[in-house]
Amino acid sequence: MKKLAMAVVTVFCITVTGIAQDKTVQDLRGESGKTIKKDESDTTVKTWKTGGMFNGTVGQTSLNNWAAGGDQFSFNSNGILNLHAFYKKGIHSWDNSLDLEIGYINSTSLGTRKTNDRIDLISKYGCQLFDHMYLTGLFNFRSQFTAGFTYPDDTTKIKTSNFLSPAYxxxxxxxxxxxxxxxxxxxxxxTSRWVIVNDDELSAKGAYGVDSGKTVRNEIGAYLTATVNREIIKNLTYKAKLDLFSNYKHNPQNIDVFMTNLISMNVYKGFGFNVGADFIYDDDQKSFGKDKNAARLQVRQFIGIGYQRKF
Incomplete structure (x- = not known):
C-alpha cells in the first residue's frame, strides 16, 4: 500500500509538472505570437527623415609586352557620398542635402590627375502657403576639395581651381x-551670390570674374534650382540637380548653368554601376576657345562599376 501510494504521488507530480510545463510553453508561444500595437495615447509624429548613399568604384590596368601599346600601369578610383536630412512638421519644412565627390587616376606616363571633385551643400527652410507651394529661404555652398589643373601637354600643367577657388x-x-x-x-x-577665389595665384589672374587681386565678387540676380531624387524602378535611382543664375549687374542674358546627373543601379548585394554626366556654363570662365578667352559649355561624363550602399 505504501509503495502504491508512493507510485501514485510520483505519477501525480510528474503529471502536474508536465501540465505546468505545457502551460508555460503555451504561454511563451502565445506571447511571442502577439502583434505589437502602438499605444493609442502615443501621438508622436516622426518629423525627421535622414539617409544617404555611398558609391565607390575602382579600376586597374597593367600591360607587359603588349604590342598594341598603352600605359604600363593605370589605376583609377572615384567616391560619391550623398547625405540628406528632411524635416516636416505642420506647415514647416526644412530640407538639407550634402553631395561629396572625389576621383583620381594614376598612370605611369601621366602621373596622378584629378577626375572628379565637388562639395555641394544646400539647405532650404519653407513655410507652406497652400498645396505643394512653400515660401522658402535657401542657402547653397558649392566648391571643391583640392587643386585642379588643365594639361596643355604631357609636361605642362596650369592651375585652374583649388579649395574655395572658386566657391559659390x-x-x-x-x-x-x-x-x-x-x-x-x-x-x-x-538672389545674392558671392563668387570666392581664395587662391592668390588665381586671384591675381582675375579668375571666375573676380577682379584681379580681390577674393570676392558679389552678384544680384534671379535664381532657379530644380532637384530630383527618385527610384525609377527597384534598385535603379536617378538623382539630378539643375541650377540657373542670371546676374542683373552684368550681362543678365548670359545665364550660368550648373547641372549634375547620376544614375545608380544596385545589381547584386551592393555591387552595381553608376553613370553620370555634369554640365557647366559660366560666362565668366573665359579660358576656352582658340585664344583661351571664350566661355564654353563644360561637360564631364563617367561610368563606374563598384560598391554602393544606401542607409
Missing amino acids: VIVAAGMDWKPSPTFSLFLSPI
Whole structure:
C-alpha cells in the first residue's frame, strides 16, 4: 500500500509538472505570437527623415609586352557620398542635402590627375502657403576639395581651381514647389551670390570674374534650382540637380548653368554601376576657345562599376 501510494504521488507530480510545463510553453508561444500595437495615447509624429548613399568604384590596368601599346600601369578610383536630412512638421519644412565627390587616376606616363571633385551643400527652410507651394529661404555652398589643373601637354600643367577657388555662396528667398517627396523646383527673383577665389595665384589672374587681386565678387540676380531624387524602378535611382543664375549687374542674358546627373543601379548585394554626366556654363570662365578667352559649355561624363550602399 505504501509503495502504491508512493507510485501514485510520483505519477501525480510528474503529471502536474508536465501540465505546468505545457502551460508555460503555451504561454511563451502565445506571447511571442502577439502583434505589437502602438499605444493609442502615443501621438508622436516622426518629423525627421535622414539617409544617404555611398558609391565607390575602382579600376586597374597593367600591360607587359603588349604590342598594341598603352600605359604600363593605370589605376583609377572615384567616391560619391550623398547625405540628406528632411524635416516636416505642420506647415514647416526644412530640407538639407550634402553631395561629396572625389576621383583620381594614376598612370605611369601621366602621373596622378584629378577626375572628379565637388562639395555641394544646400539647405532650404519653407513655410507652406497652400498645396505643394512653400515660401522658402535657401542657402547653397558649392566648391571643391583640392587643386585642379588643365594639361596643355604631357609636361605642362596650369592651375585652374583649388579649395574655395572658386566657391559659390547663394542666399535666396522665393517660392518652392514640391509636388512630391522626390522633386522640388525653387525660384527666386532676387538672389545674392558671392563668387570666392581664395587662391592668390588665381586671384591675381582675375579668375571666375573676380577682379584681379580681390577674393570676392558679389552678384544680384534671379535664381532657379530644380532637384530630383527618385527610384525609377527597384534598385535603379536617378538623382539630378539643375541650377540657373542670371546676374542683373552684368550681362543678365548670359545665364550660368550648373547641372549634375547620376544614375545608380544596385545589381547584386551592393555591387552595381553608376553613370553620370555634369554640365557647366559660366560666362565668366573665359579660358576656352582658340585664344583661351571664350566661355564654353563644360561637360564631364563617367561610368563606374563598384560598391554602393544606401542607409
